[in-house]
Amino acid sequence: MVGVMQVGIVGGTGPAGRGLAVRAAASGHPVVIGSRDEGRARGVAADVVAAWPDQHVEVEGRTNEQAAGCEVVVVATPWDVAVATLRPLAEMLDGKILVSMVSALLAEGREFHALLPSRGSMAASIQAAVPGSMVAAAFHHLPASEMEQLDRPLVADVLVASDHAEATRTTLDLVDSIEGLRGIDAGSLSQAGPIEALTATLITVNLRHRVHAAVRLAGYDTRGEHGG
Numbered sequence: 001m002v003g004v005m006q007v008g009i010v011g012g013t014g015p016a017g018r019g020l021a022v023r024a025a026a027s028g029h030p031v032v033i034g035s036r037d038e039g040r041a042r043g044v045a046a047d048v049v050a051a052w053p054d055q056h057v058e059v060e061g062r063t064n065e066q067a068a069g070c071e072v073v074v075v076a077t078p079w080d081v082a083v084a085t086l087r088p089l090a091e092m093l094d095g096k097i098l099v100s101m102v103s104a105l106l107a108e109g110r111e112f113h114a115l116l117p118s119r120g121s122m123a124a125s126i127q128a129a130v131p132g133s134m135v136a137a138a139f140h141h142l143p144a145s146e147m148e149q150l151d152r153p154l155v156a157d158v159l160v161a162s163d164h165a166e167a168t169r170t171t172l173d174l175v176d177s178i179e180g181l182r183g184i185d186a187g188s189l190s191q192a193g194p195i196e197a198l199t200a201t202l203i204t205v206n207l208r209h210r211v212h213a214a215v216r217l218a219g220y221d222t223r224g225e226h227g228g
């Protein structure tokens with residue numbers, strides 16, 4: 001049984017943040033949705049709670065600074081503002097687990113392309129900007145539309161990459177606590193680049209075929225048996 005962890009989501013008022021907030025809260029974790037505008041965050045949090053009256057989800061809306069004060073912090077801003085948003089919070093994030101679900105993507109019509117951020121991934125850029133935190137990359141491949149609908153079953157693998165064992169372990173615990181998700185330790189933060197880039201292909205597939213597919217690794221059974 002995974003312990004309860006307080007999850008703060010910086011930039012949590014968008015679809016990705018809301019989706020993760022509702023799934024994490026439904027798994028028993030208190031969630032703080034962060035925003036540049038506390039009033040906006042309060043409104044979004046109230047909407048999330050009201051949408052699922054039978055689930056007793058604990059979701060609050062606060063500022064990004066307050067979200068960054070939580071035990072585990074997730075960044076869910078657009079990619080091109082993630083570093084600038086987190087840099088002023090660096091001191092607060094010292095020693096904390098910081099989960100990046102950010103992918104640098106460019107939309108061209110109905111196709112998405114992966115961009116190459118400095119240092120090879122958004123997660124590595126964030127780790128460099130907030131060096132005292134323990135960054136883990138995760139949650140990139142989950143369609144927000146599916147995450148937000150608690151009444152839709154979710155079956156997906158979540159690839160987790162980090163240079164910090166504690167960040168990997170805690171992020172896997174958070175993933176595994178969410179029904180239908182399976183966390184997979186994908187290795188060091190150098191894996192974040194290909195993980196983030198795969199998001200472009202997945203969204204393109206979803207658009208082309210009008211589906212909400214996620215990632216599932218065939219042949220992966222028991223974590224730990226083949227660990228390297």
Ligand SMILES: NC(=O)c1ccc[n+]([C@@H]2O[C@H](COP(=O)([O-])OP(=O)(O)OC[C@H]3O[C@@H](n4cnc5c(N)ncnc54)[C@H](OP(=O)(O)O)[C@@H]3O)[C@@H](O)[C@H]2O)c1
Binds near residue numbers: 011104
């Ligand atoms: N959408 C998905 O299905 C999905 C799935 C997995 C991962 N992701 C990743 O999650 C991240 C967020 O995706 P999203 O679709 O939720 O994005 P979004 O709606 O465009 O942005 C999320 C939030 O970021 C804040 N934000 C916007 N512009 C900002 C700026 N200039 N400076 C600071 N904060 C700003 C906004 O919150 P406030 O205005 O309230 O501050 C906004 O609600 C992306 O990096 C994406 O790659 C998305």
